[in-house]
Amino acid sequence: MQRRRWPATPHVQGIWRRTQSAPDVPGKVAIVTDPVVAGVFSRHSGHEQVVYCYDEPSGLKAIIALYSTALGPGLGGTRFYPYGSEDDALADVLNLSKSMAYKAALAGLDVGGGKAVIIGDPKRDKSEVLLRAYGRFVQSLAGRYITACDVGTYPQDMDVVARECDFVTGRTLSQGGAGDSSVLTALGVYQGMRAAAEAAWGTASLHGRRVGVAGVGKVGRHLVGHLLDDGAAVIVTDVDPAAVTAVTLQYPEVEVAAGADELVASDLDVYAPCALGGALSDEVVEVLTAQVVCGAANNQLGHDGIEKTLADRGIVYAPDYCVNSGGLIQVADELAGFSFDRAKARASAIYDTTRNVLAAAAAEGVPPSVAADRMAERRMAAVGRLRSVWLPR
Numbered sequence: 001m002q003r004r005r006w007p008a009t010p011h012v013q014g015i016w017r018r019t020q021s022a023p024d025v026p027g028k029v030a031i032v033t034d035p036v037v038a039g040v041f042s043r044h045s046g047h048e049q050v051v052y053c054y055d056e057p058s059g060l061k062a063i064i065a066l067y068s069t070a071l072g073p074g075l076g077g078t079r080f081y082p083y084g085s086e087d088d089a090l091a092d093v094l095n096l097s098k099s100m101a102y103k104a105a106l107a108g109l110d111v112g113g114g115k116a117v118i119i120g121d122p123k124r125d126k127s128e129v130l131l132r133a134y135g136r137f138v139q140s141l142a143g144r145y146i147t148a149c150d151v152g153t154y155p156q157d158m159d160v161v162a163r164e165c166d167f168v169t170g171r172t173l174s175q176g177g178a179g180d181s182s183v184l185t186a187l188g189v190y191q192g193m194r195a196a197a198e199a200a201w202g203t204a205s206l207h208g209r210r211v212g213v214a215g216v217g218k219v220g221r222h223l224v225g226h227l228l229d230d231g232a233a234v235i236v237t238d239v240d241p242a243a244v245t246a247v248t249l250q251y252p253e254v255e256v257a258a259g260a261d262e263l264v265a266s267d268l269d270v271y272a273p274c275a276l277g278g279a280l281s282d283e284v285v286e287v288l289t290a291q292v293v294c295g296a297a298n299n300q301l302g303h304d305g306i307e308k309t310l311a312d313r314g315i316v317y318a319p320d321y322c323v324n325s326g327g328l329i330q331v332a333d334e335l336a337g338f339s340f341d342r343a344k345a346r347a348s349a350i351y352d353t354t355r356n357v358l359a360a361a362a363a364e365g366v367p368p369s370v371a372a373d374r375m376a377e378r379r380m381a382a383v384g385r386l387r388s389v390w391l392p393r
């Protein structure tokens, strides 16, 4: 990522109090907050802007992170999740927004990387007032951040946010939005999986393969449908019994594993993590029998270096942000007046993108995640640089 610049200022709305000289840049002034926000600068995460949004009466506690706007406004969903701590929420939004920047760049989109988290239990804490309060904070960024759905938020929620805000995608069809993005996310993951299958076995098909899907929520369930259509045997697991019931009612032929541990240790050709991040831990990679890993979840690699362990074990890892960009492609398409056919064609091209990434990885002798990062960084730098060509308004 080339476009690092001072200040990468966490803009703490509502509670900024004093300024002082920036410690490591003589003559520059940084906004320092009181109470101090733990660890935003010290993480050296490369983010452009981190915004804390607090509205006590509605219970809103949100963090919006913009990693890069080199290619355009930061576009990414709002995750509503009962984080164990504010630090967990911050770590998640920083990771997710960085992934969005790389995802958009690799998908060839003209948007940057942004993401938001709302701290709370969506089943208990979500309300009209909270969502509208959140919408006003998004509006205050004047289009630098454009929001969408993520875990815990739905198109109906985006309709509510949009009552206070112009920068909202993922709205319902009746409100002019593109609706549920999980349809094209699942299509893209399936296309990426075909490319990974081709790299592993020489045929771009899952026919006759045994695929384990961990997490059969919005994306996982659609993915199961594509896999069965292609002739794969599918085994699923989910911590929510209702999600398992829904998928087995729709597809009675799928098998069910007792849990994610049982699933990864079972006899699989492909493992598809479709729940939350960090699915590829040392323990999982050690027991994994699958030769291909390809799923929808963001930030699957549990820690730096695990991508090399996967490669050393001969496992083809299709990078998460490469294969799960179908939803982003869909919401980005909304910005141009939504066409499902255009977005579907673009999501289908994830097959080609994944092929290119895997080919580059082989040619450069690096794990696929490293090859994908390089491709995304090159595009952010090369296309982002064009902004230096001044245009008359």
Ligand SMILES: NC(=O)c1ccc[n+]([C@@H]2O[C@H](COP(=O)([O-])OP(=O)(O)OC[C@H]3O[C@@H](n4cnc5c(N)ncnc54)[C@H](O)[C@@H]3O)[C@@H](O)[C@H]2O)c1
Pocket (backbone or CB within 6 Å): 150, 151, 152, 181, 182, 183, 185, 214, 215, 216, 217, 218, 219, 220, 237, 238, 239, 240, 243, 260, 274, 275, 276, 277, 296, 297, 298, 324, 325, 327, 328
């Ligand atoms: N929806 C999209 O368009 C989209 C786009 C890109 C990436 N993603 C990512 O894909 C993943 C799934 O998204 P979704 O929209 O289907 O979310 P979802 O909330 O609808 O589904 C996630 C499912 O995972 C289950 N789950 C949670 N923890 C689990 C665990 N430890 N083991 C097994 N199951 C578990 C949940 O019960 C739920 O059914 C998320 O990581 C999301 O960030 C989604």
